[in-house]
Amino acid sequence: MSRGPEETREIGFRLGRLLKPGDIVGLYGELGAGKTTMVKGIAGALGIGDREIASASYMIISEYRSSPPFTHVDLYRIESADEVEDIGLWEQIGGGGISVIEWAGKAEGLLPDDMIKVRIVTAGETGREITIEGIDEKDRNNR
Ligand SMILES: Nc1ncnc2c1ncn2[C@@H]1O[C@H](COP(=O)(O)OP(=O)(O)OP(=O)(O)O)[C@@H](O)[C@H]1O
Ligand SMILES: [Mg+2]
Numbered sequence: 001m002s003r004g005p006e007e008t009r010e011i012g013f014r015l016g017r018l019l020k021p022g023d024i025v026g027l028y029g030e031l032g033a034g035k036t037t038m039v040k041g042i043a044g045a046l047g048i049g050d051r052e053i054a055s056a057s058y059m060i061i062s063e064y065r066s067s068p069p070f071t072h073v074d075l076y077r078i079e080s081a082d083e084v085e086d087i088g089l090w091e092q093i094g095g096g097g098i099s100v101i102e103w104a105g106k107a108e109g110l111l112p113d114d115m116i117k118v119r120i121v122t123a124g125e126t127g128r129e130i131t132i133e134g135i136d137e138k139d140r141n142n143r
Helices: 005-018 035-045 081-086 137-141
Strands: 024-028 061-064 070-074 098-102 116-123 127-133
Touching: 005 035, 005 116, 005 127, 024 035, 035 070, 035 098, 035 116
Parallel strands: 024 098, 024 116, 070 098
Antiparallel strands: 061 070, 116 127
């Protein structure tokens, strides 16, 4: 449970530290749930400043030259799964980088089964129920 934007960002930061090259993270949650806030935390773990992270009104895919490279995808303005194909998503995620996808539900069925899923559910003004699936923290910490 997150009680404010800072906490969501911190949860993102901790998740970001566990990510490995090739990981894809899908974010689910309504408008204003805190998906971009979480992306800023994840990006921070890769050394990317949060002012560099743009919002969906400006971009669909942004790439950052971090190590490993980071790709931020926001499918908010996408209307159908066909359009997901049109934007060339597959050429830009996967590979050796780390990718996060806001509004992953819009590409349901097209994204890999082993994708890490983050669900954010609004609980009042500043409460957010956050669940993360598909990542085994213990396994990763022991590498
Ligand atoms: N616990 C919380 N975690 C994250 N954001 C919160 C929280 N409580 C309040 N907020 C507020 O909710 C908003 C979340 O905005 P953000 O852009 O991260 O959401 P989003 O899910 O990316 O929205 P969009 O669907 O428009 O892309 C911010 O204004 C933030 O201050
Ligand atoms: Mg957003």
